[in-house]
Amino acid sequence: MVNDISCRNFEKVNKILEKYDYKPSNLISIFQEVQEIYRYLPEEILVYISTAMGIAPSRIFGVATFYESFSLEPKGKNLIKVCDGTACHVRNSDKILSTTKEILNLKGDTKTTDDMLFTLDTVSCLGACGLAPVIVINDKVYGNMTPEKVRQLINDIKEASCNDQDS
């Protein structure tokens, strides 16, 4: 299982480091690939990268916390991004966000559901402004959103994941 980092299997990370030649200028690309595997940047991996690349942990953590797309917290299996760019904002994206929060039962600043099935984020613009308001679920863009459509999409994912578990 890819999420199990307790076994300290750094093989995949080593491959990424080799691919990028252990070059410090490739740090962001390395993080991006690591995050693709774990869906976040586990602390142990960051410490390992720091040692393996000979870069101070302060710089490693500095970079990992600076950029919005890196997460030090585990993320859910499905990543939902609600766009709050100007175009979406003037077409009431806040309603889409509040509905999504309500459907996922996320309170306050919590971003990930307890069952680790969903993580909800907002993004500043997805560049699909003609279709505002827009949401992205796992890199697929959905345009002209309404609260009902969001409900449908989330329900579909929930059902699909139930079926996965059954089979």
Next chain:
Amino acid sequence: MIRTVNELQEKYDELSKMVQGYHMRILVCGGTGCIANGSLEVYEKFKEVLHKKGLYTDLKLIQEGKEGVGISSSGCHGFCEMGPLVRIEPKGYLYVKVKAEDVEEIVESTVLRKQPVKRLLFKDSAEKKEFLKENEIPFYRRQTRLVLKNCGKIDAEDIRDYIVCGGYKALAKVLTEMTPEEVCDEILKSGLRGRGGAGFPTGKKWKQVLMQDADIKYVVCNGDEGDPGAFMDRSVMEGDPHRMLEGMIIAGYASGAREGYIYVRGEYPLAVKRLQVAIQQAHEWGFLGENILGSNFDFDIHINKGAGAFVCGEGSALTQSIEGFRGMPRPRPPRTVEKGLFGKPTVLNNVETFANVPLIISNGADWYLTIGTPGSPGTKIFALTGNINNTGLIEVPMGITLRQIIFDIGAGIRNGKKFKAVQIGGPSGGCLTEEHLDISMDFDSLEAAGAMVGSGGLVVLDEDSCMVEVARFFMDFTQRESCGKCVPCREGTKRMLEILEKIVSGNANIKDLQLLEELAEVVKIGSLCGLGKTAPNPVLTTMKYFKDEYMAHVVEKRCPSKVCKGLGQLAIDPDKCRGCGKCRKICPASAIEGKTREPHKIDITRCLRCLACVDACPFDAIREE
């Protein structure tokens, strides 16, 4: 592999002949907008139906002399709201909002019987007729599509399509007929100004890098389009990536660089993929790598994916990010042209700027100067969004008026509402109002009006939008995106946001307005980089042009557009109210009156807006209006 200019010409002739052999070609838009609306399903369905009918289909170019139907996926057409879009060449028909179910009918009537499918044509509600071809539609008719000329007409993942459109001829011309100085001079003469927003003369920048005495130099393309409400760079990268690459290679030759970097937003996975394909093809064909087209010029391009930081659109922050650090700007001088990426002289331009270069080289600077205004030659791509009928990507000559863009191309305001303002250039830009409708859209006129071209985002706002809330929205964005290096930006934008939040929630007084204006000036003057320097623009322009709205919020505690939730007036719904009296008893200002078992009323003049009554009501009868 093409080694000489002659070989390029031969290839061009050969491919042109093949294209003339087309019986018909179907182009399904594969831009992000259309994909979101299901264009990939349409594309697959076309393949399936054409195969079933035994019509010859080649996904790419058709072999010479063979009759048949070709089908390709193109880049963005710009008319995103009408997607998925399907073009039929050589007829030039444009079908809008095509669904997979429509494919059978298109094949039956257009492919087999050569008849257009009328119900899929674009219909204009104002002119009450349908349009057969793209260039007849009002949205396109008034545009000048030069940079976007190929977008939507070629397969972005096939270099041959670009070559048939005359691609890489500018590169060949530069490498065989011009010295680097001559290239810089030509670009300088054309008056091309950086399309990233600030409008610095491109030729001047290139020449400055060329003059630097350094063994290593770089060309960097800024594709980190982080501005909310802008997507022109995305469309160029997705729809015509080779045009941008060609511009970058020419820039490399002109400035003496051998390596280029493209910094693309991580949120644009399709752009990254198309660029990767384009770079690989350019290598295979000999436009990248060593001894390009038989010259002694070597050039290579790398892609760096951004990781989500708006400030990385700023030059010195962007180079920091490519080097693997936190993307924080540094004080200048030294400027990027002297010490840029890895401390070397660097040409840093935006996607659209590079995409203009092949046009200027092929047609000459004098031709370029005939388009646009003397101070801002050429065209500009704007992303037209918001409360407007036709949203999408438009390319217009500089100097066009706002009125022409909004009412001719954009077909006016949605739902018959009144035009209120347009937010131009994202968080760095400003708001323009009705009195600016006839302003010339060029770098200098916009700056004089307190706005700027910026990224080219045009978000149209109707009478229902609250300008104070819009200012708060942008301040919220810049405050979050501030890298935190310099105090004026880090602390100043935070305090400005706090004041704006106070205003929209109805808790501000007149002193707050003065403080907001003062802070705006300080942040503008004192910040280190462009992000901070321009962050107060939306606040300053809305305060200037919509002072009365600010005053209504602060003095009358009223939001004229009824947008700000904190300023709504409380009212009791008489149908829901059962007259239980709970709200009356809890109200500290005795603002609620009414007899038991009869609907109650709130006296607004006494209401303190403490909302205690809302919580107390068991019937959910008290609401903000």
